[in-house]
Each structure stands twice: as structure tokens, then as C-alpha cells.
Amino acid sequence: MGYHCVVCVKQVPDTANVTGEAMREDGTVNRAALPTIFNPEDLHALETALDLRDRFGGTVTVLTMGPPKASDVLRDCIFRGADRAILLTDRRAAASDTLATSYILSQAVRKLKDVDFVFCGRQAIDGDTAQVGPQLAEKLGYPQVTYLEELLGLSDKTARIRRNVGNGWEIVEVDLPVLVTVLDTANEPRPAAARRVMKHKKARTRIELEAAAKNALPDASADEREAEIERQAETLRSRGLMLEQWNLDDIDADLEWCGLSGSPTKVHRVQSIVLTKEGYTEIPPTEEGLRQLIRELVVDHTLG
Ligand SMILES: Cc1cc2nc3c(=O)[nH]c(=O)nc-3n(C[C@H](O)[C@H](O)[C@H](O)COP(=O)(O)OP(=O)(O)OC[C@H]3O[C@@H](n4cnc5c(N)ncnc54)[C@H](O)[C@@H]3O)c2cc1C
Structure with missing residues (x-):
């Protein structure tokens, strides 16, 4: 039994290393020109969920929407103790603003079912809006508690949370399921556990296997490549190392609400101030x- 915690994590460009090529003319990020990292506050969201599971029982599922490379943050979550990891990847989700991102994530959370907590970082360091958590709560119809600094207690289906309101604290009680955004002052994220790294370092998503097969077998036919991918996937599956991968069809997403068509935001200019x-x-x-x-x-x- 216990509690089912879902943690939304994002792989972000390392904005501490921004170079001239980082932004495109149209105001979108040229991700290829930047190294990527685990969004810092999401590590604290993950730690909050892992600690909750360790104290009260349950499972931690991590969810990221992003390109194939975002599988890196999922492996990192598994190394730190997450039970289940899902990559939501689909070309039709490209250019999603916060509205589209939160819609897509909400469909994924719905598919997961029986969720007690959804944890997000307060803010991602690239888009920097801090909108996804609250929008996701709205779309799910969950109450939201932002700026968690400490989970004070849990009794059956009620959580007691201390939130930092800038110049003081507020202690709130909330019924589950709830969406919580977490501050970087909440805790000290645990490091990856060496045993888990050894056990899960070969975990892969299907899209990673596809890319590897393309490199390894450049002259193979599509059928030969598919057979090789399936063979590797089967081996990984038998060892519990196949990371889950969903697309927009898997979560019954309405395409009108995804990607560019679901994104009213236009970034006109990016300025360093x-x-x-x-x-x-x-x-x-x-x-x-x-x-x-x-x-x-x-x-x-x-x-x-
Ligand atoms: C310079 C710039 C400016 C932008 N300005 C805007 C804008 O004004 N309005 C707008 O709507 N969009 C904007 N965007 C697009 C925005 O980056 C994306 O919508 C992004 O996917 C989500 O917004 P965010 O990064 O601000 O996340 P935030 O809302 O800051 O993220 C909060 C938390 O939500 C979760 N989360 C966010 N994205 C994901 C994900 N992909 N997968 C899993 N969990 C996630 C994480 O837990 C994260 O800590 C901008 C992008 C850039 C590069």
C-alpha cells in the first residue's frame, strides 16, 4: 500500500554556461549548443518523494517530457531510488509552452491512476516561468501547495505541509491527491547509490535503442534494424532495465492542445538584464x- 508519488522532472540546458549560440532568432533555445543538467529544484522534489516513500511506504514514479536525451535524468532518478521512470517523447509535442506542457503531463498523470502526490520543482531554470506545477494542478483538478519546505506529517489522506512564503512560513493541511511544488531549501538530495548505478546503468528507452542501432548498423535494412532493436529490448526487459516510453497517443492527448497548436505563448525577444x-x-x-x-x-x- 502506501502512497503513490509522481515526480515531474525536467532536463534543462545548463544556463550557467550560456554561450552566444544559445538562443535562436525566434527566441527558442538552441539546446544542441548547451550542456544539459537535471533541473536543480526537481532534485529536491524527487528527494521529497523518496523521503515520503521511505517514511510512509509506497512508490515513486518519475515522469519527464522531452527529447530522447531526457532519458539521462530518468536514469539519474533511478540511481537515486525512484521505482519507475517514464519518458514522454513525441515530435508533435515540440515547442510546447507551459499550457501545452501541463496539459500533456496531466494526461500522463491521469493514465498513471491512483496518484496521491504529484511533485514538481518550483521552477525550471530555462523557461523560468514556475507555471507548469500550478497549471498541472488546475488541469488535474487537484489542490496545490506551492513552495514546500517540509512535509510535517501525513495521516491517511491528509498532508500537513510547511510552505515558505518569503517572509515567513505557512502551515497548511490538504486532502490528497495534491500537487506540490518544492523549493531548493526543502532538503539535501541524496546522491546516486553505487549499487543502483551498477544495476541500472544499462537501462534504456526504446528511442535510445533505435538511435544506437542506427549508428551500429548503418547499412542494415529497416527490418534487420527492427529485429536487432527488439532483441536488445527483450534482453533489457528480462533484466528489468527497459525504461518506459510513452507518446501522445499512449496518453490519449488531444493534439490541438499539444505542441505549437496548443501554445499561445510567443517569445518575441530574449534579453540579458x-x-x-x-x-x-x-x-x-x-x-x-x-x-x-x-x-x-x-x-x-x-x-x-
Ligand atoms: C527564454 C524562454 C522564455 C519562455 N517563456 C515562456 C513564457 O513566458 N510562457 C510560456 O508558457 N512558456 C515559455 N517558454 C517555454 C517553456 O520553457 C516551456 O513551456 C517549458 O517546457 C515549461 O516551462 P518552464 O520551463 O517555465 O517550467 P516551469 O513552470 O518553471 O517548471 C516548473 C516545474 O514543472 C515541471 N516541469 C516543467 N517542464 C517539464 C517537463 N517538460 N517534463 C516534466 N516536468 C516538467 C518541473 O518539475 C519543473 O521544476 C519559454 C522558453 C524560453 C526558452
Whole structure:
């Protein structure tokens, strides 16, 4: 028994190593030009779920939507203790904004069934919107608790959570199933366990096997290649090393809501902004301070 925790994890470009080629003209990220890492806050979301499972029992399923290379973060999750890992990959999901991403993830969570917790990081370091968690909660019809810093307790179907609200804490009680976004101050993510690395290092998704077969057998016919992929998949399956892979059909996604057609957001321009001391104004928390702030917002056409 216990609790079924789903953790949404994202592989992101390492934005600490951004070079000139990182952004394309159209404002999308040129992912090939950047090294990739595990989105930092998602490691804390994973740790929250693993700790919950260790204390109260249950299973941890990790879910990522991304290109074939995103299988790397799934292996990392398995090395750290996740029970099940699913890659959601489909060319028709490319260019999804947060609305489309959260729709696709919600369909995957629905397919998983009997979910008690969905954990997300607070924010991904590439898109940086912090919208996916809350949007996913809305689409699933779950209550949401953002900014978790500690899971204080669980009794049957109610969780008690301390959330950081910036200048203090709030303790909330919430009925399950619930979506929770996790802060990087919540915990210290456990490292990969050497025994799990040894056991699962050869775990692969089908799309990785396909890419490897293309490289290894460049002159083979499609049928020969397919036979080789199936042979390897069978070997991995028998050893519990085949990572699950779903596409948009597997989760009964409405294609209108996915990829470009499901994404009203257009990134017009990406700018690097360095805040200098001169650009900073302190508004006193007084009536006059607020009046001054509103005057400035109106003059700048931020309001009105
Ligand atoms: C420069 C730039 C600006 C952008 N601006 C916008 C914008 O203003 N509006 C918009 O809608 N889109 C925007 N996008 C697109 C956005 O990056 C994608 O929609 C992205 O997949 C999800 O948004 P996010 O990275 O902001 O995630 P966030 O909302 O910051 O992510 C929060 C959490 O949701 C989970 N999560 C997010 N994505 C995935 C995933 N693919 N798989 C599994 N879990 C996931 C993770 O737990 C993550 O920690 C922008 C992209 C770029 C490169």
C-alpha cells in the first residue's frame, strides 16, 4: 500500500554556461549548443518523494517530457531510488509552452491512476516561468501547495505541509491527491547509490535503442534494424532495465492542445538584464509610497 508519488522532472540546458549560440532568432533555445543538467529544484522534489516513500511506504514514479536525451535524468532518478521512470517523447509535442506542457503531463498523470502526490520543482531554470506545477494542478483538478519546505506529517489522506512564503512560513493541511511544488531549501538530495548505478546503468528507452542501432548498423535494412532493436529490448526487459516510453497517443492527448497548436505563448525577444544599484528604488510602505509607486507605473504605461 502506501502512497503513490509522481515526480515531474525536467532536463534543462545548463544556463550557467550560456554561450552566444544559445538562443535562436525566434527566441527558442538552441539546446544542441548547451550542456544539459537535471533541473536543480526537481532534485529536491524527487528527494521529497523518496523521503515520503521511505517514511510512509509506497512508490515513486518519475515522469519527464522531452527529447530522447531526457532519458539521462530518468536514469539519474533511478540511481537515486525512484521505482519507475517514464519518458514522454513525441515530435508533435515540440515547442510546447507551459499550457501545452501541463496539459500533456496531466494526461500522463491521469493514465498513471491512483496518484496521491504529484511533485514538481518550483521552477525550471530555462523557461523560468514556475507555471507548469500550478497549471498541472488546475488541469488535474487537484489542490496545490506551492513552495514546500517540509512535509510535517501525513495521516491517511491528509498532508500537513510547511510552505515558505518569503517572509515567513505557512502551515497548511490538504486532502490528497495534491500537487506540490518544492523549493531548493526543502532538503539535501541524496546522491546516486553505487549499487543502483551498477544495476541500472544499462537501462534504456526504446528511442535510445533505435538511435544506437542506427549508428551500429548503418547499412542494415529497416527490418534487420527492427529485429536487432527488439532483441536488445527483450534482453533489457528480462533484466528489468527497459525504461518506459510513452507518446501522445499512449496518453490519449488531444493534439490541438499539444505542441505549437496548443501554445499561445510567443517569445518575441530574449534579453540579458543586469540589475545595477541605480536601477533599484525602495518604496516605503506608506500611503505616500504607494501613491508614488502607482504614479510611476502609470507614467511608464505599466498600468493604464
Ligand atoms: C527564454 C524562454 C522564455 C519562455 N517563456 C515562456 C513564457 O513566458 N510562457 C510560456 O508558457 N512558456 C515559455 N517558454 C517555454 C517553456 O520553457 C516551456 O513551456 C517549458 O517546457 C515549461 O516551462 P518552464 O520551463 O517555465 O517550467 P516551469 O513552470 O518553471 O517548471 C516548473 C516545474 O514543472 C515541471 N516541469 C516543467 N517542464 C517539464 C517537463 N517538460 N517534463 C516534466 N516536468 C516538467 C518541473 O518539475 C519543473 O521544476 C519559454 C522558453 C524560453 C526558452
